[in-house]
Amino acid sequence: MSKSLPRIFSNPFLLVLLTVLIKIPVFFTNHIQEDSFITWRVAKNLLNYGVVGFNGEERLSASTTHLYVLVSTFFQLNFGDYFIYPLLIFNCILFGIGSFWLGKVLFRKDVINRGLFVILLNIVPPALTASCLGMEYGILFFLYSGLIYFGIRKGKNWAYLIFPVLLLWTRIDTVIFLGVFFIADVIIRKKLNLVFILGGIIGVVSVVSFNVIYFGEFVNHTISAKKIAYKNLTRNNSLEFLLYQWAYYGGLIKKYSLFTFLIFMGFLAALAYAVKQIIKDKTQTQFSIKVILLAMLAFALLKITVFAFMRAYFDWYYWLPRVFLFIIVLYYVLLYVPVRRKFLVPAVFICCLGLYGFQILQSWAIGYMEETQRMQIARDIQTESHGIDQSILLEPAGKIPFYTDLYTYDEVGLVNKKITAQIQKDENHWWMNSVKEFRPDYIVTIIYKPGDEKSYYKMTASDDIYFDSHYQFVKSYPIAEIHRNAPAILRWIYSIRPIGQDYHLYHLRK
Known part of the structure; x- marks a missing residue:
């Protein structure tokens, strides 16, 4: 086993294949996010009527993601009524590739830790939901990771140009991620990256122009509709409730309560300690990696906070921010916890496996309800x-x-x-x-x-x-x-x- 692990972990194909295989059980839970079917109906409408819309020849940006509509259209064109699971597997592959790229950023020469990081990251609950439930977040994580690896880490100009455009065509709210990592890039390189700025401008202008020309609106209709329909949908205006909501969406415990808030605060305190230790270290972690990890933390907390306090009652908005929080935790555990590897790895694996089982049961509970x-x-x-x-x-x-x-x-x-x-x-x-x-x-x-x-x-x-x-x-x-x-x-x-x-x-x- 000790000899086979390096061979598997050093082979990107086998490593990504392994990340896909461990997610297959999620498919048997019948848990597919409801809003995925909105995007897939838009894709079906594009095939049947040649119109980006939901109802026949009526043009409407009913999906929040233009790029994923096109990807879904491609899969429906090639697989017909049986497109769903090929598309879900494709999402899992993209998420696996993205996690491998981040593994190369964080563990450049450490093949064992890189492989462990990729496997463990892919079995935590937010990674499973982002990969397997049909939404656009497998693609989004792939693009996030591509910008970090090829752009921030390797300095490829093409990456600074292409990835921002694709991200903004996937979801317009990726401006939060782009803004945070633009600052990280400036800190690392100590200069403004004009190509990065150009990529962001092209992305915003092209998406907005398409919306205006094709749909006659600046933003996707879903954003406008939610703002109008939900303006009176406020469960509780108190600060206490907003803090409970912040913890509810930032963590894994799905209950609005003081207990959930205290657990999340405890997690953030432990995370702050871990980040402090990483920053203080002068031997294992390079300056650029420290900045990237801090950018991940800033992005995750910023998006969770902004969306929670804007009363965005949709769990999928928070999947990838939670993934980035787990990335920091795994990095710290694999490199900084002073426990011998033969004890540490089984303990971490058992912990992540427990979280994996937790998500399988939760998905089964939701999937059974939706199916019946x-x-x-x-x-x-x-x-x-x-x-x-x-x-x-x-x-x-x-x-x-x-x-x-x-x-x-x-x-x-x-x-x-x-x-x-x-x-x-x-x-x-x-x-x-x-x-x-x-x-x-x-x-x-x-x-x-x-x-x-x-x-x-x-x-x-x-x-x-x-x-x-x-x-x-x-x-x-x-x-x-x-x-x-x-x-x-x-x-x-x-x-x-x-x-x-x-x-x-x-x-x-x-």
């Missing part, structure tokens, strides 16, 4: 009809619209500007106004049925009469029943952290 509820709704609708000639009003706009191909009105307005317009006209009664104006063939409501006094589907007495006369109740999908029928280990997880909500399906009366 939202996917079942899609299957039930498919038995009657499907296609763009019929419509649906629902939230969220991921799996169900993707598998039914129905023309979609979503409650946030992410995939349909007509809903955004209704929200702007009447914040209180937009939902019922939309039902009356658009008369969708199917309606899916969350938690409550329309007309329930607790429901946020606000209706007057006449609205109630209108809805009952025009829509027929089809079926409820109660989350409690799904929890009760789950395997024993999942029932135990649901008792600790209930996942999901009730859904109700309605059909337009004929």
Whole structure:
């Protein structure tokens, strides 16, 4: 074993292959992030109608990522209906390559530590979610790592030009990463990098120009829609709650509580100690690596803090910041913990394996819920009809619209500007106004049925009469029943952290 490890770790192909193989179990959990299907529906729409949009020939930047739409289109073109797992494997490969590049940055000549770093990084929870759940974060991590390795570390001008453009075409919020690492590059090289600046300018100008020319808007519609739909969606305005949210999204414990906050603060205190030790060291860590690690820390904490305090209630925004925090932890543990390797490596591996198991169970819990509820709704609708000639009003706009191909009105307005317009006209009664104006063939409501006094589907007495006369109740999908029928280990997880909500399906009366 001791002889085979150096051969595997020194072979990039085998090392990346190993990172992909260890992620295969995640695919069997059926956990794929809902918003992935929005991007994939846009890609399908581009193939079927030649239009970047969600509903036929309507142009709309319903996906937050232009580059991933094109990649998804390529995979759908070549693999048809079976594109999902080839695309997920591709994402895992890109994440593995990115981690190998960072390993070469941090452990330039230390093959064993580099290999251990790559393997361990790829089994921690945020790496698994970023790689395997279908979002654009495998590509994003690949691009982040490419800029650090070929640009910041090796000083290649082409990298300073190409990677910023690709990053901004992947997600516009990568300006945070580019800003932090631009400063890091200036500190390392002690001069302004004009090519880096040019790459950023070309990226911003090209993305904004495309949005304006093609969609008639400066930023992706999803950003505008969320700002309008969520402006009153504030769970709690107190500083206490915002700090709990900061810890909730910065760490791994998914519970808004003082306990979560204290655990995260303890983690940050330990991380601060580790960073201090790395900075003080004058033998093992080069100055440039110290700056890169500090830039990773600054980026991670800055993005977590900005997005948490902006009330961005979407866990995927925080996956890669958590990955960068784990990178610093692994670097410190592998180089600075004063424990003999034969004890240290098994201990670290067991710890990371425990986190790996934690994520597998969490993904299984989520995947089981989605497969037996939202996917079942899609299957039930498919038995009657499907296609763009019929419509649906629902939230969220991921799996169900993707598998039914129905023309979609979503409650946030992410995939349909007509809903955004209704929200702007009447914040209180937009939902019922939309039902009356658009008369969708199917309606899916969350938690409550329309007309329930607790429901946020606000209706007057006449609205109630209108809805009952025009829509027929089809079926409820109660989350409690799904929890009760789950395997024993999942029932135990649901008792600790209930996942999901009730859904109700309605059909337009004929």
